[in-house]
Amino acid sequence: MSATDVRPDRERLVEAADRLFNARGVQSVGMDAVRAESGVPLKRLYAAFSSKDDLVLAxxxxxxxxxxxxxxxxxxxxxxxxxxxxxxxxxxxxxxxxxxxxxxxxxxxxxxxxxxxxxxxxxxxxxxxxxxxxxxxxxxxxxxxxxxxxxxxxxxxxxxxxxxxxxxxxxxxxxxxxxxxxxxxxxx
Missing domain, CATH: 1.10.357.10 (Tetracycline Repressor, domain 2)
Structure with a gap:
């Protein structure tokens, strides 16, 4: 994540997951890959989405x-x-x-x-x-x-x-x- 990226965590996570799901499929993408792609720390990822299912729906x-x-x-x-x-x-x-x-x-x-x-x-x-x-x-x-x-x-x-x-x-x-x-x- 760049220092100038001021988008909310939730938005960055959804966009990162969307890119990954589109490229690789939902089941092959773990939450750690979404964390890495979005630049959002894992703790904040789980604060935004309590489960992968919640992220998929978002x-x-x-x-x-x-x-x-x-x-x-x-x-x-x-x-x-x-x-x-x-x-x-x-x-x-x-x-x-x-x-x-x-x-x-x-x-x-x-x-x-x-x-x-x-x-x-x-x-x-x-x-x-x-x-x-x-x-x-x-x-x-x-x-x-x-x-x-x-x-x-x-x-x-x-x-x-x-x-x-x-x-x-x-x-x-x-x-x-x-x-x-x-x-x-x-x-x-």
């Missing part, structure tokens, strides 16, 4: 905020409801091309811990439901049927998984093209 909430801000920024400049829906896939394309992309942190964490941690499973499900509601709002603005929202959200989720597994960002463009067909068909 990272998921942090990721939710980052996701929501990214989606909102991507859709804000679109001038029509249709463009706002398609901007979701443009956001995915940009994210998939970033150096740190390792797939959806929610899906990855659910895969590691969802079967053993009800809190993680609930947090991931809540984030996915929130995204589906967001897409449903965009579809409603478009005047499309409710089923379209579920289809478009599923395309976005599938694109995330495909891009991570294949290591190719083109999944976003394929999902966007499929979304255009679905939107046009639903509104015809």
């Amino acid at each position: 990272v998921l909430h942090h990721r939710e905020g980052t996701w929501e801000q990214g989606i909102a920024a991507a859709t804000a400049s679109a001038t029509s409801p249709r463009e706002r829906l398609l901007a979701v896939y443009d956001f995915l394309d940009s994210w998939f091309r970033s150096d740190g992309f390792r797939g959806c942190g929610f899906i990855n964490t659910f895969g590691e811990l969802g079967g053993v941690s009800p809190e993680v499973a609930d947090t991931v499900r809540a984030q996915k439901a929130s995204f589906q509601r967001y897409v449903a709002g965009l579809v409603d603005d478009l005047g499309g049927p409710p089923a379209l929202a579920a289809q478009l959200a599923l395309l976005a989720e599938g694109a995330q998984t495909t891009a991570a597994i294949e290591g190719r960002p083109e999944a976003a463009a394929h999902a966007r093209a499929a979304a255009e067909v679905l939107i046009d068909t639903a509104l015809a």
